[in-house]
Amino acid sequence: MKLLVIGGGGREHALVWKLAQSPRVTHLWCAPGNAGTARETLAAGGTVENVAIGAEDLPTLISFARKNRPDLTVVGPDGSLALGIVDTFQAEGLRIWGPNQKAAQFESSKAFSQDFMERYGIPTARSRTFSDPTEARNFCAELGGRCALKADGLALGKGVILSQNLDEAEAAIQQLLVQRAFGEASRQIVVQEFLEGIEISLHALCDGSHVQILPSSQDHKRIGDGDQGPNTGGMGTYSPTPFLSDVAWEQVGHTVLDPWIRGCASEGIDFRGLIYPGVMLTSSGPRVLEFNARWGDPETQVYVTRLENDMVDLLEACLDGSLDRHPLRWSRQASVCVVIAGAGYPGSAERGKVIHGLDEIERLPKVKVFHAGTVLKEGQVITNGGRVLGVTAWDETLTAARDRAYAAVSRICFDGMQFRHDIAVKGIIG
Numbered sequence: 376m377k378l379l380v381i382g383g384g385g386r387e388h389a390l391v392w393k394l395a396q397s398p399r400v401t402h403l404w405c406a407p408g409n410a411g412t413a414r415e416t417l418a419a420g421g422t423v424e425n426v427a428i429g430a431e432d433l434p435t436l437i438s439f440a441r442k443n444r445p446d447l448t449v450v451g452p453d454g455s456l457a458l459g460i461v462d463t464f465q466a467e468g469l470r471i472w473g474p475n476q477k478a479a480q481f482e483s484s485k486a487f488s489q490d491f492m493e494r495y496g497i498p499t500a501r502s503r504t505f506s507d508p509t510e511a512r513n514f515c516a517e518l519g520g521r522c523a524l525k526a527d528g529l530a531l532g533k534g535v536i537l538s539q540n541l542d543e544a545e546a547a548i549q550q551l552l553v554q555r556a557f558g559e560a561s562r563q564i565v566v567q568e569f570l571e572g573i574e575i576s577l578h579a580l581c582d583g584s585h586v587q588i589l590p591s592s593q594d595h596k597r598i599g600d601g602d603q604g605p606n607t608g609g610m611g612t613y614s615p616t617p618f619l620s621d622v623a624w625e626q627v628g629h630t631v632l633d634p635w636i637r638g639c640a641s642e643g644i645d646f647r648g649l650i651y652p653g654v655m656l657t658s659s660g661p662r663v664l665e666f667n668a669r670w671g672d673p674e675t676q677v678y679v680t681r682l683e684n685d686m687v688d689l690l691e692a693c694l695d696g697s698l699d700r701h702p703l704r705w706s707r708q709a710s711v712c713v714v715i716a717g718a719g720y721p722g723s724a725e726r727g728k729v730i731h732g733l734d735e736i737e738r739l740p741k742v743k744v745f746h747a748g749t750v751l752k753e754g755q756v757i758t759n760g761g762r763v764l765g766v767t768a769w770d771e772t773l774t775a776a777r778d779r780a781y782a783a784v785s786r787i788c789f790d791g792m793q794f795r796h797d798i799a800v801k802g803i804i805g
C-alpha cells in the first residue's frame with residue numbers, strides 16, 4: 376500500500392515512524408517532511424521519500440496525488456484541514472484520513488465550537504462571542520476581569536490572552552478586536568471565564584459514529600521551567616498521567632465526547648479523524664477549553680511510542696466506520712518527550728545551526744528522536760524552525776523514561792538550544 380503523509384513537524388515524523396512499521400506499507404511519501412522523516416525506513420523494505428511540497432499547497436499536492444495515486448493520504452496539520460484538503464482529495468476520488476472542512480471547524484472556529492458545546496450540553500467555561508469591543512468589555516467586567524480572550528480563527532497557538540483584571544482584558548480586546556492582531560482570525564473573539572485546575576490533553580479517534588479514547592497525557596505549554604514565560608506550541612509531554620485512574624479518564628472522555636458525537640450526528644457533521652479537546656479538570660468537574668481536530672504535537676510522539684496496533688488498520692477503520700471493532704492496545708510503559716527548541720523561540724527562532732549528537736543517540740535503546748524543524752544540507756542536519764527536536768524515551772516507570780529522555784537530550788548539541796528541565800515532573804510528584 377502506498378501512503379502520503381502531509382506535514383513536516385514533529386507530529387508528522389512520529390506518524391511516519393509508526394506508519395512505516397506497518398508491514399502493509401510498501402511506499403511512503405512525506406510532504407514536505409523533514410530531515411528525520413527522510414531517514415526512516417519501512418518494515419516492508421525501502422526508505423521514506425520526502426516530497427518538496429508545502430502542507431498547504433493544495434493544487435501541487437493534488438497534482439502529485441493524481442500522478443502517484445497514494446492508496447491513503449494522512450493529514451497532520453490543522454492549517455491543511457481548515458483549507459479543506461480532505462474535501463479536495465475526496466472530490467478527486469482519493470482516499471484521505473482527517474476531518475473534512477465542515478468537521479475541521481471544531482478547530483478552525485472557536486466561536487463555532489463554543490456554540491456547539493452550548494447546544495449539546497458539553498461542559499465548558501461560561502462564555503460569549505463578540506465582534507463589538509464595548510460589548511466584550513462589559514462581559515469581561517461581569518467576569519471580574521479574569522478571563523480568557525481568544526481569537527476565533529487559527530492563530531498558530533498564539534491567539535489566546537489570559538487576563539487577571541479589567542485593564543488587562545481591555546488591552547487584550549484592543550489587541551485582538553480593534554488592532555486585529557490576527558487579521559480575519561480575530562474579527563470575532565470568544566471570551567471565557569478564567570478556569571483553574573489541572574489541564575489535560577484528551578485525544579480520541581473517531582469514525583463518524585464511534586470514538587476510541589486514547590490514554591492520558593499532559594503537555595507543557597509554557598517555555599520555561601515551572602510553567603513560567605510565554606505559551607509555546609508545546610515543550611514536552613508524557614503519558615500516562617497520574618491525576619486520574621484509567622477508568623476516571625475514560626469517564627471524562629465520555630462526558631465530553633458522548634454529547635459531542637450526538638451533536639455531530641444531528642448536525643450532519645461527519646468527523647473521521649482525531650478529535651482532541653483541551654480540558655481543564657476544575658473542582659466542579661471537567662470543562663472543555665477548546666477543540667483541536669488533529670493529533671497534538673508533541674502528544675503524538677508519546678502516543679506512537681506506546682501504541683501497539685498497526686496504525687494503518689486504525690486509520691482505515693476511521694474511514695470505514697469500523698473503529699468499534701478495533702480496540703486500541705497500549706504498552707504499559709510510560710513515555711516522555713522533551714522538546715528542544717532554537718534560540719528565540721517562541722518568538723522568531725534562529726535557524727541554520729548544525730545539530731550534533733544524533734547518530735550516537737540512534738544506538739541507544741528505548742529512545743527515538745523525532746525531528747520537527749530540521750532540514751538536511753550537505754549531509755548535515757541543520758535547524759530549520761522554532762521547535763527542532765522531540766527527544767522521546769519509554770521505560771517501565773515514568774521516572775525511568777524521564778531519565779532516559781534527559782540522558783539522550785544531554786548528548787545533543789546545537790548553538791542556542793533550549794529545553795525545559797522539568798518535563799513529566801508533575802506526573803512523578805503528583
Ligand SMILES: Nc1ncnc2c1ncn2[C@@H]1O[C@H](COP(=O)(O)OP(=O)(O)O)[C@@H](O)[C@H]1O
Pocket residue numbers: 500522523525532533534535537567568569570571574596653664665
Ligand atoms: N478559560 C480558560 N481559563 C484558564 N486558562 C485558559 C482558558 N482557556 C485557555 N486557557 C489557557 O490558554 C491555553 C491556550 O488556550 P486554547 O483555548 O487551548 O487555545 P490554543 O491552543 O488555540 O492557543 C490553554 O492551553 C490554557 O492553558
Ligand SMILES: [Mg+2]
Pocket residue numbers: 653665
Ligand atoms: Mg490549545
